[in-house]
Amino acid sequence: MANGTTYRRGSVFGALLLIAIGSLFLYANLNPEFSAWPVVAKYWPVVIIFWGLGKLVDYLLLRGRPQAAAATRISGGDIVGLIFLIILGTAFTKGVEHGFRGGPIVIGDEDIGCLFGNQYEFTEELQQELPPSTTLTLNNLRGDVTVTAAAGNQFHLLGTKTVCAASEAEARKRADRVVPVLEGSGQDYNFHWDTEAGVTDLVSVNLEVQVPHSTNLQLSGRRGDYSISGIQGEVSLELERGDATLNSIDGAVRLQIRRGSVNVADVRGNVEVEGRGDEVVIRNTTGAATLVGEFYGPIQLAHIAGPASFRSRRTNLSAARIDDQLTVDSGLLTLRGVPGDATLLTRDKEIEFEEVGGQIRIENRNGRVVIRSSKPPTSPIEVQNERGTIELVLPDGSGFQISASARNGEIETDFEGLKVEEEHGGDHSLTGTAGTGRASIRLSTSHGTIYIRRRG
16 A cells, blocks of 8 residues: 555456467467467356355455455456356357367358358259159258249259358368269159268358259258249248248148248149248239248238138138138238138137128127128128227128127127117127028127128
8 A cells, every 4th residue: 555545456366467469379370270269269258267266365365454355355246247247158169169170160051151160162053864753852951942844855053151160171071972962763862962970060151053944852951042943843842941932833732840931822722831931922822822830920812722721739720712812910911802611710809801792690799890881791791809990891781681789899880770778787789680581690799899781
């Protein structure tokens, strides 16, 4: 202490740590074949050990003095810094381990390139004639796949291999250990990569494939986007992570996807999509469209000539066909242009049905239900809703038999001859006949209002 001021002694361990890190990177610069980053990624917890040793030495040297407690105290800022260091160090270790094994660093669903080292690309080409109506099984590594129809009976594959490595020689060595193989006979052929154990994760391959028009495709992949167009055969795709885009397919389409988006258009056959994912678009099919799983949208089914259905944990929808479209987005389900029957069992959704000409059955809760039609009803309409409003909009001159009940709610009608009865406890009911029609309408809700409106 001098002139009443206390000077805190710096820990020697901090200086030693700086010397060690500087020496490590100096050695790496002098020896290009040696990389310092894997060492840092593996031994970064030494920083915490040096920090603790520094506080311990301070305590031992200052033991018995008032400064001892202050020297060893861990403040709130120290705790925050420690948590940040652990999170950053752990993430850094995982990233370095993955990068130095040779694969690109992936954040979410996107490859962001090499964290360390360089990225190298190598091309691979394969060509062979296939008989008509061949069934081709293709399994790719990580990477995007584009399949188009070729003129004649030629199978042509162009693969672009991407490798992360410290040098081009090392990258080429890894790329050469991934060999394309097309084998088979008769009507069945199989394409795959002949590779050594552990190399699959080191190399990603983008494929551009041309096949005969009549080929039936059975595709699978772990990570990457798939695009298929112009195929006259059937297409089956199993994809763990990536987007699937299919258009101008003359056969049936079957997709199993675990994470990604789906866009299917112009299919002359049935379309089946199953799994989990994000956006789904299915439009212009001559056959049925079936969507099964948990898809978080938006979802669109448009111009489906055959039966259409969507099944998830919360929703079960079926429609005879869809001339316009079905959309599901942000809790709103809209169905327009169904000339036949439509059934919807769901919850926690706002529902709008427009121009559904056949029988309608809806069960919902925690959301309003709106049904609009420009034509008088000719088939039964049944809606059960809990904690939500029901609105039925029909053209003037419609005839129907109706039974409606609103528990803890109101009923309002624009049609003459229908009388609302108030019951005990604030409940309301309506039973009667409007016009000369005999279509049966049954509406019931709780904690909501039923509106029976005349269109316009």
